[in-house]
Amino acid sequence: MDLTSWVILPFLLGSVGIYGLLKLLQRLRSSAYIQDAVVVITGATSGLGKECAKVFYEAGAQVVLCGRNEEGLKDVIKQLCLIRGGAMKFHKPHMVIFDLSDVEAVASAAREILHLVGKVDILINNAGVSYRGAIVDTKLSVDRTIMDTNYFGPVALTKALLPSMIQKKGGHIVVISSVQGKISIPFRSAYSASKHATQAFFDCLRAEMVPHDIAVTVISPGYIQTNLSLNAVTEDGSRYGVMDKTTAEGRTPEEVAQIVLRAVGERSKDVLVAGPLPTLAVYLRVLAPKLFFSLMAARAKKERKFKDS
Ligand SMILES: NC(=O)c1ccc[n+]([C@@H]2O[C@H](COP(=O)([O-])OP(=O)(O)OC[C@H]3O[C@@H](n4cnc5c(N)ncnc54)[C@H](OP(=O)(O)O)[C@@H]3O)[C@@H](O)[C@H]2O)c1
Numbered sequence: 613m614d615l616t617s618w619v620i621l622p623f624l625l626g627s628v629g630i631y632g633l634l635k636l637l638q639r640l641r642s643s644a645y646i647q648d649a650v651v652v653i654t655g656a657t658s659g660l661g662k663e664c665a666k667v668f669y670e671a672g673a674q675v676v677l678c679g680r681n682e683e684g685l686k687d688v689i690k691q692l693c694l695i696r697g698g699a700m701k702f703h704k705p706h707m708v709i710f711d712l713s714d715v716e717a718v719a720s721a722a723r724e725i726l727h728l729v730g731k732v733d734i735l736i737n738n739a740g741v742s743y744r745g746a747i748v749d750t751k752l753s754v755d756r757t758i759m760d761t762n763y764f765g766p767v768a769l770t771k772a773l774l775p776s777m778i779q780k781k782g783g784h785i786v787v788i789s790s791v792q793g794k795i796s797i798p799f800r801s802a803y804s805a806s807k808h809a810t811q812a813f814f815d816c817l818r819a820e821m822v823p824h825d826i827a828v829t830v831i832s833p834g835y836i837q838t839n840l841s842l843n844a845v846t847e848d849g850s851r852y853g854v855m856d857k858t859t860a861e862g863r864t865p866e867e868v869a870q871i872v873l874r875a876v877g878e879r880s881k882d883v884l885v886a887g888p889l890p891t892l893a894v895y896l897r898v899l900a901p902k903l904f905f906s907l908m909a910a911r912a913k914k915e916r917k918f919k920d921s
Pocket residue numbers: 654655656657658659660661678679680681684710711712713738739740741742761788789790791832833834835836837838839840841843859862
């Protein structure tokens with residue numbers, strides 16, 4: 613070996629060692645952050661919310677699961693109680709039943725949560741409903757329904773829990789938005805609008821909460837293999853009931869739940885969980901809007917042809 617190897621090699625090895633050590637410390641810090649934390653998850657009966665319930669429970673959090681469907685929640689809790697963790701001590705899961713689109717119900721649910729577990733460390737606003745339809749054919753009541761569930765629901769729940777977080781001088785608000793909170797694609801108007809509004813609200817909250825040591829994480833996934841498209845609302849308010857190919861070919865909810873767990877542990881601010889094409893689209897919207905708009909116009913034309921045939 614010449615002199616340069618004698619200098620470079622230890623330097624490289626040292627750097628790798630320090631990097632590994634920092635990563636390990638970060639992992640330990642993340643798991644300490646989640647272990648024993650009270651984590652409230654909305655939409656915990658299915659899809660991503662159900663998987664988040666599992667990963668946070670397994671990480672030692674005290675989970676409070678929310679949804680409208682009591683049977684569904686009981687089922688998830690039953691599944692959690694079957695998990696065995698060796699030396700890990702699990703907290704008994706709780707459930708709170710309410711409809712997020714009913715502001716009064718949200719306020720009383722927040723009181724119920726605080727009564728049940730005393731405090732909330734991490735709130736994961738995950739519940740949501742999708743939409744399919746052309747703007748001209750869509751009743752205004754549908755736009756309102758989507759906004760009530762996807763926007764006013766999380767906003768109301770966050771506002772109801774915020775004073776208790778400020779009082780205990782810390783907390784964490786997480787929201788599951790969507791790639792469609794960053795770009796708007798045709799025939800998803802109400803959904804995309806609700807997610808854009810969500811992004812804006814929680815970006816604002818993040819800045820305002822800095823003095824209170826309350827973190828805000830916005831997560832924007834692309835397609836996930838859940839029942840979201842089946843449960844989507846259409847132009848007249850009826851259920852869409854179709855499993856879209858894009859949804860069926862998306863990421864698994866297990867994979868996305870792991871990403872949520874990591875983002876929360878690291879207190880990330882804004883996380884886009886998407887492949888190269890949607891990521892490119894997000895950048896195009898900002899850097900080359902004309903190109904983005906013509907791509908969307910072409911997409912609308914193609915989808916309309918498909919609908920008319
Ligand atoms: N799947 C995707 O491709 C995708 C992509 C990007 C973002 N996301 C977002 O991920 C989140 C989770 O959706 P998912 O994909 O897991 O869909 P999902 O399987 O349809 O789950 C939606 C959850 O939201 C709950 N919910 C819906 N309306 C509600 C209401 N009015 N009050 C209370 N709870 C309500 C449902 O609970 P109950 O019906 O049991 O009450 C259910 O647990 C949503 O915010 C969605 O926008 C999904």
